[in-house]
Amino acid sequence: xxxxxxxxxxRCASGWDRFWAVALRVPxxxxxxPFAVLLVIWIAVAVxxxxxxxxxxxxxxxxxxxxxxxxxxxxxxxxxDSLVRLLVGSAFGLVIGxxxxxxxxxxxxxxxxxxxxxLFFQAIGDIAWLPILVIWFGFSITSVTIVIVYxxxxxxxxxxxxxxxxxxxxxxxxxxxxxxxxWSQLLYVVVPGTLPGVSSGIRTGLGYGxxxxxxxxxxxxxxxxxxxxxxxxxxxxxxxxxxxxxxxGVLWYLVDALILAPFEKETVERWGMVEGVGR
Amino acid sequence: xxxxxxxxxxxxSYVDPYSKETMTAVGDVDFSxxxxxxxxxxGPSGCGKTTVLNIVAxxxxxxxxxxxxxxxxxESPGPDRGVVFQDFALFxxxxxxxxxxxxxxxxxxxxxxxxxxxxxxxxxxxxGGFEQKFPHELSGGMRQRAGVARVLATEPSIMLMDEPFAxxxxxxxxxxxxxxxxxxxxxxxxxxxxxxxVEEAIFMSDRVVVLGNRPSTVQADITVDLxxxxxxxxxxxxxxxxxxxxxxxxxxGVEDQDQVEQAELDERSAExxxxxxxxxxxP
Numbered sequence: 001x002x003x004x005x006x007x008x009x010x011r012c013a014s015g016w017d018r019f020w021a022v023a024l025r026v027p028x029x030x031x032x033x034p035f036a037v038l039l040v041i042w043i044a045v046a047v048x049x050x051x052x053x054x055x056x057x058x059x060x061x062x063x064x065x066x067x068x069x070x071x072x073x074x075x076x077x078x079x080x081d082s083l084v085r086l087l088v089g090s091a092f093g094l095v096i097g098x099x100x101x102x103x104x105x106x107x108x109x110x111x112x113x114x115x116x117x118x119l120f121f122q123a124i125g126d127i128a129w130l131p132i133l134v135i136w137f138g139f140s141i142t143s144v145t146i147v148i149v150y151x152x153x154x155x156x157x158x159x160x161x162x163x164x165x166x167x168x169x170x171x172x173x174x175x176x177x178x179x180x181x182x183w184s185q186l187l188y189v190v191v192p193g194t195l196p197g198v199s200s201g202i203r204t205g206l207g208y209g210x211x212x213x214x215x216x217x218x219x220x221x222x223x224x225x226x227x228x229x230x231x232x233x234x235x236x237x238x239x240x241x242x243x244x245x246x247x248x249g250v251l252w253y254l255v256d257a258l259i260l261a262p263f264e265k266e267t268v269e270r271w272g273m274v275e276g277v278g279r
Numbered sequence: 280x281x282x283x284x285x286x287x288x289x290x291x292s293y294v295d296p297y298s299k300e301t302m303t304a305v306g307d308v309d310f311s312x313x314x315x316x317x318x319x320x321x322g323p324s325g326c327g328k329t330t331v332l333n334i335v336a337x338x339x340x341x342x343x344x345x346x347x348x349x350x351x352x353x354e355s356p357g358p359d360r361g362v363v364f365q366d367f368a369l370f371x372x373x374x375x376x377x378x379x380x381x382x383x384x385x386x387x388x389x390x391x392x393x394x395x396x397x398x399x400x401x402x403x404x405x406x407g408g409f410e411q412k413f414p415h416e417l418s419g420g421m422r423q424r425a426g427v428a429r430v431l432a433t434e435p436s437i438m439l440m441d442e443p444f445a446x447x448x449x450x451x452x453x454x455x456x457x458x459x460x461x462x463x464x465x466x467x468x469x470x471x472x473x474x475x476x477v478e479e480a481i482f483m484s485d486r487v488v489v490l491g492n493r494p495s496t497v498q499a500d501i502t503v504d505l506x507x508x509x510x511x512x513x514x515x516x517x518x519x520x521x522x523x524x525x526x527x528x529x530x531x532g533v534e535d536q537d538q539v540e541q542a543e544l545d546e547r548s549a550e551x552x553x554x555x556x557x558x559x560x561x562p
Contacts, residue, residue: 174429177357177360189370
């Protein structure tokens with residue numbers, strides 16, 4: 001009896017499975033399908049007016065706002081400002097974070113000294129530094145940069161240290177018994193061996209960095225996407241806020257698709273050290 | 280090529296990280312291997328056979344005694360003692376060719392020569408055509424072929440093998456045992472071969488050294504009088520092989536190999552736990 005009730009259900013499920021298997025093979029559906037669903041829900045909510053118009057708006061209005069912000073040159077200028085800040089902050093953050101991560105990870109004495117300090121300062125999250133930074137450096141690019149550097153650094157350091165600790169000991173032993181000295185071991189074994197950790201640290205670090213940038217721009221900014229959004233909030237311009245949110249999402253999507261994912265595909269995925277992120 | 284190995288009254292104690300007691304794994308292990316001899320080290324699980332190999336490799340320092348290679352006391356790992364690991368320990372980011380050539384690169388051999396020799400070694404171990412593959416694209420058996428090739432590419436006078444076939448399926452294992460003997464015979468380095476497989480120890484070796492329970496000492500040192508080259512087809516029915524197998528299994532106090540396997544599995548996990556808890560060295 002139970003067998004007869006199960007059969008139609010399984011047939012139905014396998015039909016769905018086949019549908020998805022075919023649908024997901026089309027690249028356009030795979031990438032844009034989820035967004036199309038989101039768009040439909042958005043339109044439905046906007047058209048139904050369950051949320052008052054003062055709090056919510058429809059895709060067309062957002063699109064028109066987007067076009068006008070570009071035509072007036074506001075969005076390109078603000079986006080440019082944000083990108084420069086992100087780039088400068090991330091570059092310093094990556095350099096300092098990677099160097100410091102390896103130093104703390106590899107040297108026992110450095111680690112003993114810095115580990116408690118790292119844990120302490122990690123707790124003082126990015127924007128918690130803003131009040132004191134504003135007192136020291138004013139509403140300046142320096143303050144924003146420091147916040148980004150600070151944010152990018154910590155996840156990077158911590159994931160590099162754990163990648164070094166998690167490296168199979170036999171790889172270092174093998175290198176040593178093949179005649180590799182300390183520096184050769186560092187260059188040919190530790191650096192590539194910790195690449196999965198480094199790349200996931202960069203991913204996390206940059207993600208946090210972008211968020212910190214937007215938060216900093218909202219609080220102390222005079223330009224930038226974060227400033228634009230917070231400014232629009234003051235004017236009650238919901239569409240402009242939405243534009244800012246969408247730009248941020250697209251920006252991260254591009255960073256992932258154009259930089260992070262191809263890098264991982266060529267290195268750690270090719271070497272079979274990690275599975276593709278989110279794939 | 281020399282390669283005489285003298286294991287001189289080794290002992291190894293450690294402090295248990297949980298109970299804080301001092302445990303003695305290796306009591307007093309003392310034996311020598313003349314140049315070019317293939318010697319297996321077997322013993323009950325937990326007797327410290329791998330510890331002895333790690334000391335010979337220079338990975339860990341003994342609490343007492345010393346290891347002497349050609350009149351020189353061992354203090355650190357070195358290319359004169361190539362190591363083949365149970366988990367292969369191939370570099371995942373290097374192709375098979377780059378893995379095999381790594382030791383030559385460390386020695387400063389020019390690139391074109393490295394490439395030629397790596398290709399020759401790949402051919403010798405039966406990996407011809409797989410030079411540009413990454414380790415994760417190979418089967419376990421092929422990975423260990425690469426592991427052996429990587430060691431022999433530098434022509435070490437001593438090769439240390441730590442249960443090299445333990446994580447390879449039973450059928451491939453027999454093929455690989457014959458293959459490794461064939462490859463070994465081309466260079467004839469001195470070999471210290473750690474295993475818990477009695478049949479494997481007899482098949483591979485000129486001598487089998489048996490360690491006792493911890494704190495371990497050498498319980499027996501048995502010469503294997505079987506002609507080379509050996510194949511499983513000939514060896515498995517040879518009276519000498521059967522006699523030695525019975526003798527060694529009795530020494531280990533078990534009826535058959537299965538009991539050894541189970542005890543070994545239990546011990547491996549305990550050992551891994553200890554190593555993890557006692558910290559690790561970094562370059």
